[in-house]
Amino acid sequence: MGQDKIMEVRAIENGTVIDHIPSDALFKIIRIMGLDRDNECRMTFGMNLESKRMGTKAIIKINDRYCRPEEINRIALVAPEAIVNTIRDYQVIEKRSVTVPERIEGFVRCINPKCITNNEPVETAFDVIRGEKGIALRCRYCEKITFGEQMELK
Amino acid sequence: MEKRSLISITDLTKEEIVRIAELAADFERNPYQPLLEGRVIASLFFEPSTRTRLSFESAINRLGARVIGFSDTANTSVSKGETFHDTIQVISNYCDMIVMRHSLEGAPRYASEISKVPVVNAGDGANQHPSQTLLDIYSIKKTQGTLDGINIMMVGDLKYGRTVHSLLQALSHFNTKFTFVAPPELEMPEEYKLFLREKGLPYEEKREIDSSIREADIVYMTRVQKERFTDPMEYERMKNIYVLKNSMLEGTKENMRILHPLPRVGEIATDVDANPKAYYFNQTENGVYTRMAIISYLLGVKK
Numbered sequence: 011m012g013q014d015k016i017m018e019v020r021a022i023e024n025g026t027v028i029d030h031i032p033s034d035a036l037f038k039i040i041r042i043m044g045l046d047r048d049n050e051c052r053m054t055f056g057m058n059l060e061s062k063r064m065g066t067k068a069i070i071k072i073n074d075r076y077c078r079p080e081e082i083n084r085i086a087l088v089a090p091e092a093i094v095n096t097i098r099d100y101q102v103i104e105k106r107s108v109t110v111p112e113r114i115e116g117f118v119r120c121i122n123p124k125c126i127t128n129n130e131p132v133e134t135a136f137d138v139i140r141g142e143k144g145i146a147l148r149c150r151y152c153e154k155i156t157f158g159e160q161m162e163l164k
Numbered sequence: 165m166e167k168r169s170l171i172s173i174t175d176l177t178k179e180e181i182v183r184i185a186e187l188a189a190d191f192e193r194n195p196y197q198p199l200l201e202g203r204v205i206a207s208l209f210f211e212p213s214t215r216t217r218l219s220f221e222s223a224i225n226r227l228g229a230r231v232i233g234f235s236d237t238a239n240t241s242v243s244k245g246e247t248f249h250d251t252i253q254v255i256s257n258y259c260d261m262i263v264m265r266h267s268l269e270g271a272p273r274y275a276s277e278i279s280k281v282p283v284v285n286a287g288d289g290a291n292q293h294p295s296q297t298l299l300d301i302y303s304i305k306k307t308q309g310t311l312d313g314i315n316i317m318m319v320g321d322l323k324y325g326r327t328v329h330s331l332l333q334a335l336s337h338f339n340t341k342f343t344f345v346a347p348p349e350l351e352m353p354e355e356y357k358l359f360l361r362e363k364g365l366p367y368e369e370k371r372e373i374d375s376s377i378r379e380a381d382i383v384y385m386t387r388v389q390k391e392r393f394t395d396p397m398e399y400e401r402m403k404n405i406y407v408l409k410n411s412m413l414e415g416t417k418e419n420m421r422i423l424h425p426l427p428r429v430g431e432i433a434t435d436v437d438a439n440p441k442a443y444y445f446n447q448t449e450n451g452v453y454t455r456m457a458i459i460s461y462l463l464g465v466k467k
Binding site: 153 | 247268274
């Protein structure tokens with residue numbers, strides 16, 4: 011991965027760069043992190059960028075904001091290979107991979123239409139389980155399992 | 165009083181399942197134990213169910229407590245549009261325990277987070293019905309003398325039937341050998357088979373009730389529901405395959421008993437009823453003692 015590849019999207023002075031995002035997960039991540047509802051945060055993103063490892067990838071650069079691990083780990087559901095770079099003074103001072111948390115609260119919809127969370131104003135809550143087919147979420151309320159490919163954001 | 169709810173069979177340890185079956189036996193020997201005199205228990209049936217409601221209310225009365233509640237939501241604040249949250253919060257101020265049934269899955273778990281008093285799930289949609297599972301467990305213990313190493317054949321709708329899923333989870337503590345008999349459309353879901361494999365428990369899958377019924381200690385029948393099939397012809401063909409007839413019981417074990425969560429429609433021929441191996445009506449009586457055991461255990465008046 012050459013320096014010029016990253017430069018396809020303009021470098022930032024301070025903030026967070028999330029790299030190695032699958033292109034189709036980009037907008038999901040923007041929503042999970044609430045960036046689509048943020049009126050102050052300066053963000054740039056690139057999509058369908060060339061990647062040796064992934065074919066194509068997406069990248070998000072957030073100016074002047076540093077993300078807490080619990081905030082960033084939620085994106086592991088849709089981008090398990092994402093790398094989070096902390097930038098200060100144009101330098102990468104930390105590189106972190108994301109890890110899927112044990113529990114997920116809010117932002118994902120339960121797949122079961124008869125679940126209480128889809129019928130009453132109740133925030134969703136899931137236990138993360140690692141099955142034979144990768145990551146899945148078990149609803150704390152109706153106990154139904156939402157598999158990775160079925161995951162929908164609220 | 166303690167606050168301990170029972171929402172899912174997985175909320176209980178193996179020891180607690182055994183203990184509740186022992187308490188049920190104790191209540192059967194001595195059904196008049198007014199341990200809850202002066203207490204009030206709310207029976208909230210957001211979805212109607214005659215059998216389960218009456219069984220719970222009988223158990224509550226026999227324990228000496230009083231029942232408040234409703235058997236459907238027609239004349240309640242729910243029909244005025246009150247949220248479920250508010251209904252539970254208010255009613256939990258009026259009673260020492262809530263027993264509830266709801267058509268929405270997960271409603272009792274949510275209620276247990278809001279309520280100040282324990283919540284007992286009396287059935288939430290296709291999800292859980294733990295008191296049914298515990299009365300099945302008690303019926304197995306009572307008829308077999310043990311819970312260990314039982315050979316159980318489960319027949320019918322194994323895909324959507326919540327009772328078979330919960331019973332499978334409960335029996336997984338006891339070295340059970342399972343045989344599943346179901347059409348491809350209604351076979352045991354992969355997640356439960358995976359659960360058994362992870363626990364190292366053996367299971368077999370069959371398309372019809374064959375000679376392996378002769379090895380069974382328990383035959384657990386369930387209803388094959390018409391609405392599960394997209395093709396009505398397929399349903400007509402299937403429903404006859406999964407009917408248990410008296411002639412099929414020849415050569416079965418002496419200790420074998422037939423259980424059914426009821427109501428039955430046609431899956432057990434009426435000529436089976438007179439056979440001493442038919443246990444489904446005794447099973448309902450066990451339900452009252454099991455519910456007395458559940459309520460008194462959760463409220464801490466029995467340990």
